[in-house]
Amino acid sequence: MSAITLDIAEKRYPARTGTPAREIFRDFRLDVAAGEFLVLLGSSGLGKTTLLNIAAGLDDTYRGAVRFGTANPRIAYAFQNPRLLPWRTVLENVALPLGEGMAARTSARRMLEEVGLAELASAYPERLSLGQQRRAALARAFAIEPDVLLMDEPFVSLDQPAAERLRELLRRLLARRPASVMFVTHDPREAVALASRIVLLEGSPATVARDVKVTLGLRERASPALADAFLIRMGIIPRTEPATPRG
């Protein structure tokens, strides 16, 4: 049984001053299997964030339904910006989704150790680097032991080594606490590095253009050349131009 079923008959944004009405999805369906790491690829403005927001229950202005495999699943969402509370310490930020007692703080502290932020537990988020804030956001997401993990370009605007370290951390966290993941990125290589399945969206309204299982080993995932070869073979990137590496 699927962990997440997105069934969107229609999602549109009404016209506003300056923007015409836009239909983002029509008769769109996507199933995410339990434990799957689904990466959503697609160009800017296609509706990827919209899709995650619908899955998260943040957007209910659409026709259709979202169903989950387990009743009342715990959902964690790593946003494109870390969205930490600037007036609460890193520890409090990670603890707050768990409640306000001592138990929450204890497990938050353990979580921070796991992501390598133990020393910064009592710092305020704005004093952290972007990479560290992203780590804190990951800690917050995993602290609630989510069934469903939604991630919207969570590693964007980091340099490659920092992004790779965070991807490594994400793999490690998921190995310990499996979850069904929907992960949005612009970077096809990042998709290959992480995904068990890649879905490429295209068009307006958006439709699934490619839907491929990824069964590569760690070595192939880590090598840009092999990753590109896979992406070309699967028709995710065109044969002629190499995948653009992202800074």
Added chain:
Amino acid sequence: MSTASRLGMTAASLLALLLVWQGAALWAASPLLPSPAAVLAAMQRAAEGGALQRNIAITLARVAAAFFIAMAIGSALGIALGRSPRLNELFGPWVIVLLNLPALVVIILCYVWFGLTEAAAITAVSINKIPNVAVTMREGAAALSRDLDEMARVYRFGRWRTLRHVTLPQLVPFFTASARSGLALTWKIVLVVELLGRSNGVGFELQTAFQMFDVATVLAYALAFTVVVQIIEMGLLQPWERWANGWRR
């Protein structure tokens, strides 16, 4: 600039003011412009019988009562208007009308309608201040971060945790701003209210002194009261502001 040198500059500036005052008093040589020493003497005279302290305490109590009432009602009103465009359309214009009503008119109306009572006095001061607070808080409530609100919803903070950890901290700067301007406004209006319809407090004493052309006593009360207000500013408001802003870089 370091704190010490800033304090030094402030002291020097105040000293210069004192010298100018002294010079002007010498030049005028009139009881209508008393020297600093004469004002100090008047202050001592007023303080000896305890009148100065008592009147300042009475006025401060009125300031405090009006201030807290106005902050509470004004904040609630402002947040409600900032959160609901519908309410804002309905009642926003009322706030503008109140905002532009001269303080004196409100005071007169309150005394006429509710009599020359303590309640009328405090109501008058509160009503003068409520629209200012409401307008500032409305601005803050309208600018609340959607991003953080979504975060709190996803992570199921619930009403109370959202209010305490997400919403209120965003309103603190607006709250401090209105508290600050509010305190200044309140104590000025309280003096007028006392002058018009109370038989004690700094405002009443100022009026008595005014009727006898006792400028030294007027200045003595004004100075003493200003100092007290400054101490409250620096001793209460500023430390609280620093504490509330501790997270900023």
